Amino acid sequence: MSEHYTLRQLNLLVREAIEETLPDEYWVEAELSECRENSGHCYMELIEKDEHSNTPVARASAKCWRQTWQMTKPYFERTTGQLLRAGMKVLVKVYAQFHEAYGFSWIISDIDPTYTLGDMARKRQEIIRQLKEEGIFDLQRELRIPTFAKRIAVISAQNAAGYGDFCRQLEDNDYSFRFEVTLFPAVMQGEQVEQSVINALNSIYERIHDYDVVCILRGGGATADLSGFDTLALAENVAQFPLPIITGIGHDRDESILDMVANTKVKTPTAAAALLIDNLLRILERLDDASQRISNAVNQRISSQKIKIASMTSLIPTLTLRMVGDQRHRIDTIGNRLPIAIERRLTNQKHLLESLSIKLQGFDPQLLLSRGYSITLKDGRAVRDPKQLKPGDEIETRLEKGNITSIVK
């Protein structure tokens, strides 16, 4: 048994055995524990964990040569919206390669992004379920964007095109609204998103009374890795933040969890700016409407008063003249009573005189004479007693038709 192999000889045997027994390509599902690019090739570490203990039960390195990687990488990123990275579940088509110098490796000939997509969706569902279980999934939507939201805290990458668009849009609004925008810079792609955005939220929280609303913005630039927006910790922070949060993290795939828990989500930073302008515009319109209604009411009141005054004015000539007319009538009435009173008075007097004259007539002596009576006079005075006379006196007797003179015996 002195015969022995060199390592190369032995490895070549292994290679031969592998090539003979595993000649095909296989679809294998695994988790990535490492993933790095080098010279256009992609080097990965595949792993399978025990479902319960989470400890690795299988491990192997895998390589994707440049020629394949150039095709599969863009397709994967376009489909999933994510970069291939550690922690991801993947379904890859592999064939075995054992190189006598470099050892065993699976060579990747294809990657199925839909499997990863499904896995991501499952993870997202898990996060959503957890948020709902914690009772915080809908918290943000119970907040209202304040009527006069003008002080805007923005979480965005410092020099992002989307942030510039947002600021320009706010400044150039057609209604001269003035917004105060404060930027809280954060990393908006890759693995640092979660912690970076949480830090920015914490900074805003320290001065929470200085702001009305928070915008988390991302836009422009490459279609990048949005997986950082789909984490439980970030979702919890956003969901429980006391100010309403508007997201404009611009991607056309499914909503991210961040979008789901935010108060309002829009597609782009520009749309976020438009929403803030619309929000102020609504109150402006309400104010305009109110002032229009006030001025209508006032005008109506004034014109009704004018009509009232006009109608009273037109009555004045009639009323004043009528008062004069009434007085004139009164004078006439009083004046008319005068001749009546005087006439009656004079008539009364006449009647009085008449009855007096009738009474007087009863005393006329001629009346007695005509009835046959006579009056005896002495020295022109009526004789009522014979003792007034002595013989020899001359008396005069008046009769109806003449006088007799006699001497008393």
Next chain:
Amino acid sequence: MNENPKYEEALAQLETIVRKMEQNEYNIDELAAQLKAAQQLIKFCKDKLTKTEEELQKINAEANL
């Protein structure tokens, strides 16, 4: 209300005369004189009314300009 006190006085006097006439409170001798006084009061009041009416029409005309 006191703008026309003389008119009101004259009217009161006139009413007194007429009332006394109707209640025979005057002597016949006084009648003619009182009637004359009454006619003068009537004329005074009527003149006053005419003048007032003219003034009112003038004021109204000015207000309508």
